[in-house]
Amino acid sequence: MRASKALSFNLLVLLMGSTGAFAVDARNQSGFPNGTAQPSFLSEFRFGLSAQDPWGSEGRDDSANLTGEILLAKPFTASDLFTSYFIPRPHIGGSLNVDGNTSFAYTGLTWTFDLTPSVFVEGSLGGAVHNGKGHVNNPFSDRQSLGCSPLFRESGSVGVRLSANWSVMATVEHLSNAGTCSDNRGLTNIGARVGYSF
Incomplete structure (x- = not known):
């Protein structure tokens, strides 16, 4: 033994x-x-916490989400450093509400821009599916009224690289149907994440 x-x-x-x-x-x-x-298939893994809709009025729940995200490698590269910034990384992720309120899964594209060797900013665009209620007057759910699913999702982050592999970032994300459904409540979360690059 x-x-x-x-x-x-x-x-x-x-x-x-x-x-x-x-x-x-x-x-x-x-x-x-x-x-x-x-070539590596995976680029980065991120995890963290976010406050769910802290500025919202209707259905404000003051709860937290556990977040996770996987970024894939860029599908192709450019020889010019400036041009390479405009090639996004595909991502897939999720946000699980710890109190059983609105959770969602998402996918899209992420663009990362270096301000200094250690400080970066990034933005992402994509779509999300959620378990929130469809209409404001739904009496059977305490979850956010988001109108329909899927939704558009966009996010922005400011981050700092702590080493070749580890980074931390502050992130704000917004989900909305952009007026494609009758109700357009929207959902905005803000939080912090830790990233590990492969």
């Missing part, structure tokens, strides 16, 4: 070491034939 545990531990250490070495090689664009880097 003790030998089995030791073997499992050694395999885990070996796997972690080889994965780390691969990531360094990929970032340095070395270790592959003809000096080309193996």
